[in-house]
Amino acid sequence: MFENFLYGYGYQMWLGAQITIILSLTALFFSIVIGLVTALAKLSGKRYLLYTATCYTTIIRGVPDLVLMLLIYFGGQVLVNSLVAKLGYNTYINISPFLAGTVSLSFIFGSYMGETFRGAILSVPKGQLEAAYAHGLTYMQTTIRILIPQMIRYAIPGISNNWQVLMKTTAFVSIIGLEDIVRKASLAGNSTAKPFLFYITVALFYLAFTLASMVLIYYLEKKYSRGYKAGIL
Amino acid sequence: MDFSIITENYLLYLKGMGVTLQVLFVSTAIGSAIGIPVAVLMLSANRAIKLSSYSFVTFFRGTPLVIQLFLIYYGLGQFAFVRESFAWILLEKPFFCAVLALALNNAAYTAEIVRGALVATPHGEIEAAHALGMSRYQSFIRIILPSALRRSIPAYSNEVIFMLHGTVVVSLVTLYDITGVARFINSRYYSPYEAFITAALLYMVITFCLIAIFKQIEKRGLAYLTHGR
Numbered sequence: 001m002f003e004n005f006l007y008g009y010g011y012q013m014w015l016g017a018q019i020t021i022i023l024s025l026t027a028l029f030f031s032i033v034i035g036l037v038t039a040l041a042k043l044s045g046k047r048y049l050l051y052t053a054t055c056y057t058t059i060i061r062g063v064p065d066l067v068l069m070l071l072i073y074f075g076g077q078v079l080v081n082s083l084v085a086k087l088g089y090n091t092y093i094n095i096s097p098f099l100a101g102t103v104s105l106s107f108i109f110g111s112y113m114g115e116t117f118r119g120a121i122l123s124v125p126k127g128q129l130e131a132a133y134a135h136g137l138t139y140m141q142t143t144i145r146i147l148i149p150q151m152i153r154y155a156i157p158g159i160s161n162n163w164q165v166l167m168k169t170t171a172f173v174s175i176i177g178l179e180d181i182v183r184k185a186s187l188a189g190n191s192t193a194k195p196f197l198f199y200i201t202v203a204l205f206y207l208a209f210t211l212a213s214m215v216l217i218y219y220l221e222k223k224y225s226r227g228y229k230a231g232i233l
Numbered sequence: 234m235d236f237s238i239i240t241e242n243y244l245l246y247l248k249g250m251g252v253t254l255q256v257l258f259v260s261t262a263i264g265s266a267i268g269i270p271v272a273v274l275m276l277s278a279n280r281a282i283k284l285s286s287y288s289f290v291t292f293f294r295g296t297p298l299v300i301q302l303f304l305i306y307y308g309l310g311q312f313a314f315v316r317e318s319f320a321w322i323l324l325e326k327p328f329f330c331a332v333l334a335l336a337l338n339n340a341a342y343t344a345e346i347v348r349g350a351l352v353a354t355p356h357g358e359i360e361a362a363h364a365l366g367m368s369r370y371q372s373f374i375r376i377i378l379p380s381a382l383r384r385s386i387p388a389y390s391n392e393v394i395f396m397l398h399g400t401v402v403v404s405l406v407t408l409y410d411i412t413g414v415a416r417f418i419n420s421r422y423y424s425p426y427e428a429f430i431t432a433a434l435l436y437m438v439i440t441f442c443l444i445a446i447f448k449q450i451e452k453r454g455l456a457y458l459t460h461g462r
Contacts, residue, residue: 062437064398067412067429074425164295171297175405182299189307196308203296203304210295 035113
């Protein structure tokens with residue numbers, strides 16, 4: 001099907017697109033997990049947790065994503081290998097670009113998700129939590145059964161914003177050597193001398209990805225707003 | 234960690250900071266100059282104008298900045314008529330392409346922010362302007378636009394910080410901004426911590442300075458909104 005598409009590079013581009021999609025979904029999952037933990041840490045009322053979480057979000061917001069990504073990729077490599085050397089092994093370990101990309105993206109967007117979730121958690125009426133505790137639910141049970149399901153509704157607009165930024169940030173992973181769609185496009189563009197064609201394909205891919213996720217988010221918003229009347233404020 | 238590498242090369246980092254700030258200021262200035270008119274066009278009653286301004290904004294907001302830069306810097310060279318035109322003198326320069334890509338990107342985001350603020354103008358302000366006998370044009374220039382621009386300052390300050398973080402892409406087209414210098418130092422001495430932590434600290438300093446500046450601007454420009462609170 002892709003044999004003659006894009007001067008024969010169609011299949012390669014498709015492989016790159018798959019990597020981009022898998023990477024962004026993996027990073028989305030982990031960033032949501034990190035974000036939840038960060039938000040709960042910030043709202044826990046424990047001072048040391050609050051300071052750690054605030055430090056983390058401040059650093060991430062102050063530093064560009066590419067710099068963090070390079071730091072994690074190159075720095076992680078050095079760290080792992082010095083640990084291996086200290087343990088007395090004489091092997092060189094290469095960190096896979098996919099791992100470095102996932103870790104750095106999750107780390108970066110975890111902090112943004114944390115802010116989103118913090119706001120959303122604060123929007124859940126306090127009476128809901130009090131009622132849960134009054135029924136004898138523990139902190140964990142209340143968080144998982146009462147807080148998170150209701151908080152999602154308030155968090156969806158924020159999550160969708162972060163998701164769209166995350167998706168676009170995945171374009172940077174080509175710099176640390178991941179064979180994503182951007183890297184495939186640059187290779188194909190160089191060998192066919194038609195860089196514009198390949199980069200515009202990538203641009204359209206991201207545009208389609210964005211629009212597709214907007215549709216999905218619209219339905220998610222609907223689903224999580226069940227039981228709430230629209231327009232009452 | 235051996236930070237003597239950094240102290241030996243601090244001049245490079247300072248130069249890199251200069252490039253970063255230069256790119257940031259030039260591209261945000263051009264970006265706003267394009268973005269504000271585009272915001273007005275997005276609210277135009279003319280279908281064609283509305284559609285084209287919306288497509289501009291959707292394209293630049295929906296695709297990664299790196300791709301936009303690559304399209305301009307690497308992509309345009311594909312076409313012979315571009316290479317032969319006089320614009321090629323500019324388009325073969327990485328600095329120009331970087332500023333162009335960042336400015337267009339910034340214009341799209343700024344347009345969306347300003348459009349939001351324009352739409353949210355309190356109706357009373359418009360009615361008051363009409364009641365004072367201002368024409369449509371007068372009330373737009375004197376009342377609606379200034380009021381909307383003021384209210385878009387908080388969102389715009391976020392956008393400028395995103396732009397600062399976006400300037401890292403210039404290091405991908407052979408320019409030596411802070412990230413470019415850090416990558417150079419890392420590849421030369423193989424010392425990722427020193428190189429990138431220094432870069433991260435410099436970016437943090439710029440970010441916090443920008444936040445402080447915008448706080449002051451907000452204090453002055455939005456004082457009337459927080460009055461009595």
